[in-house]
Amino acid sequence: MEALKDGKVNMIGVWGMGGVGKTTLVKEVGKKTKELGCFRKVIEVVVSQKSIIENIQYKIADFLDLEFKKKTKEGRAEELWLRLKNEEKVLIILDDMWNEVHLKDIGIPLNENGKGCKIILTTRLLKVCESMECQVFVPIDVLDDDEAWTLFRMKANLNERVSRDILEEAEKVAKECKGLPVAIVTLATALESTKTRKGWEVARKKLESSRLVEIGNIGEEEKNAYLCIKMSYEHLKKETNQKCFLLCALYPEDHSINVEDLVRYAWCLELFGKADSIEEVRIQVLGAIDYLKDSSLLLKDGDGDGARYGP
Ligand SMILES: Nc1ncnc2c1ncn2[C@@H]1O[C@H](COP(=O)(O)OP(=O)(O)OP(=O)(O)O)[C@@H](O)[C@H]1O
Ligand SMILES: [Mg+2]
Structure with missing residues (x-):
């Protein structure tokens, strides 16, 4: 400034x-x-x-x-x-x-x-x-440990009522994000519904084991972001949400996505199977877009239904 x-x-x-x-x-x-x-x-x-x-x-x-x-x-x-x-x-x-x-x-x-x-x-x-x-x-550097943990807690809804042992395990998961906001935001949002220590432990182990997998020609720090986003993607409960995310990923980063275009692509590609009308597809797309925004896998664009492909 x-x-x-x-x-x-x-x-x-x-x-x-x-x-x-x-x-x-x-x-x-x-x-x-x-x-x-x-x-x-x-x-x-x-x-x-x-x-x-x-x-x-x-x-x-x-x-x-x-x-x-x-x-x-x-x-x-x-x-x-x-x-x-x-x-x-x-x-x-x-x-x-x-x-x-x-x-x-x-x-x-x-x-x-x-x-x-x-x-x-x-x-x-x-x-x-x-x-x-x-x-x-x-x-711009990654967040320090305290900032990262504060952001993670906020996005995962880990408030003061959550028990100590759950927080301990969740903090280990948060550390896997290495202070990178995109990883923190997507992973914490995906794991928001995890309410047991065991659940957090499973998530941590899954992240640790996927670290061993080779992904393309990218550096260690980028790999970290990919793994966290991959896990958020796997947490999308319905296949329709996953398919809609993959469709959005074809757009360039930060590109405004016209929802009506998505509806037409989904309709022509029969992305959600055979539908009787385009209105039926529109309802599915709008539902998926809302879910993806709530999951921090898409960014809001303007005040209406618009979305941007962010991560
Ligand atoms: N300080 C912050 N507090 C909370 N969330 C943040 C912060 N910084 C970034 N984010 C979140 O992290 C994600 C990635 O941020 P952003 O798109 O600004 O990164 P970028 O550096 O522009 O990445 P790229 O190089 O891919 O363009 C977004 O979802 C954003 O909301
Ligand atoms: Mg950017």
Whole structure:
């Protein structure tokens, strides 16, 4: 927040491993700074692995209600540049960057004498912060033991009425998440209904044994997140919920999922078996989406039925 107020700082890089809370943090920062009046406009753009300049241009233009007249990438960059360079107090959040992009190619003018834009970018890769010439780096680390346990208890509903021996066993499970928020949130929510010490012990043993399984070409920390999410997935009680989650997982991360599209896919793929009407499928999809949101496997998107594929 301090860096954002600093007139000399235009480019801030938030860097940390997958699931550590970068998107959550910058969304909160965007909201707070707007409330405090530090910025008039806060434009959030999910960049993701296929950082295509055209997509970023259209997302920003959409926010600004700007209709491009030019057809080429360069033409659009010029239109965007002309529009943004006289705007005051604009913050652009470029979330989930994997490669360097040239702001000029997009059409983003950096802040100069109070006009133009400030940028916060998030990335898993330090080299992206470096190549984008961030003036301030904000490394995000995993939660410490106390924070992790507090979050786990909250999500698993382990309140003060829960007995000591259950808490002891649950704490061991929480430690398996290694302080990673995405692992804590999904696992704790999945195990919320576990009410006995034995139940928690079974969960811990299952996690420990699945650690021995090889999964693809990924590092130890990422493996940890995958295992916790896998266990949450296995805890989804009904097959319809699991199928719906797998369908959502085909969307890019942080992509807004149109529920009506899901209904149509599910209907055409006969995801839930043969149904007499699309209305029947819609009821199943809406039920599954609610369940997945409650299980922290999907994120809420806006105020309505919308969902985002998060973990
Ligand atoms: N400080 C926090 N308190 C509670 N929950 C959190 C916190 N930080 C993150 N989470 C939860 O952890 C999950 C992952 O967070 P988020 O999507 O922000 O991670 P990320 O760093 O952006 O991951 P990625 O690199 O995959 O984009 C979300 O479900 C989010 O709600
Ligand atoms: Mg993210």
